[in-house]
Ligand SMILES: *[C@@H]1O[C@H](CO)[C@@H](O)[C@H](O)[C@H]1NC(C)=O
């Protein structure tokens with residue numbers, strides 16, 4: 108299993124696995140030199156979930172700037188990249204604990220399944236895409252496995268980040284996270300959503316332009332931008348249910364029992380390709396948010412036929428689909 112954050116399921120919010128207790132070294136970057144820290148970002152395993160590497164700014168527990176990563180290149184779909192946070196620049200703070208991270212997406216959106224972090228002192232922390240979903244950010248299933256403390260595996264959601272909001276419902280351009288909050292909370296009970304999803308633990312921005320001539324500043328207030336998303340749920344709502352065309356060439360068909368096509372279709376914040384859950388026997392049309400049963404021995408009309416990739420109506424008429432990219436997610440790979 109190419110996996111690794113060990114998480115402990117200590118609390119459940121909206122039925123999601125929650126609470127990172129400890130993080131395996133293999134899922135977090137190696138520490139370098141006691142001066143810099145590192146951040147690993149893993150993205151979902153489906154077309155278009157990879158994208159631009161983000162700009163990252165780090166702050167200490169006093170909310171002072173400690174260092175940054177200047178992006179280059181892409182994070183490959185289904186893969187991860189390790190980013191070195193430079194803490195030895197002029198205004199940087201060598202070796203300090205980078206407890207707050209600001210992650211600024213590029214124009215090519217990424218769907219983040221998890222973030223692993225290693226401080227200069229070797230402390231390891233993590234965040235799961237599930238937490239973005241809890242906070243009402245656009246999300247999808249990831250097909251990335253993380254290992255749990257009990258040895259089982261968990262497949263987190265991934266959360267979409269996108270600077271140019273190419274899909275208008277990708278409304279989070281940047282996010283600030285208090286990383287220790289996600290590790291500590293698993294040991295106790297998870298905090299209520301309004302604590303988890305507001306400052307100082309999670310602050311999301313619609314527009315968070317960076318000015319290269321000045322140091323990034325800590326977002327202590329959600330008033331910084333009128334379009335700040337931190338506490339205002341309504342900003343997360345989709346503006347148009349038909350704005351899904353960026354994904355309309357792809358169909359994802361999952362054999363993983365934890366994947367529920369009905370729930371994905373019903374979730375107002377889910378964004379991504381049409382989806383099949385074989386376990387459930389359901390097809391989800393993500394554009395129109397309509398579910399169809401899969402055709403089978405007992406269901407022969409009003410269903411989606413996986414063998415011919417067509418919809419079969421009540422009069423047994425077939426309408427073929429034209430997905431150019433059909434991806435199967437198998438379990439136990
Ligand atoms: C996907 O959407 C685009 C833009 O709306 C459209 O041109 C294209 O034909 C669609 N493709 C499929 C397979 O429906």
Ligand SMILES: *[C@@H]1O[C@H](CO)[C@@H](O)[C@H](O)[C@H]1NC(C)=O
Nearest residue numbers: 367368369370371373386387
């Ligand atoms: C899938 O989700 C729906 C809607 O949330 C729920 O009613 C159903 O019980 C779920 N199915 C499974 C197998 O978990």
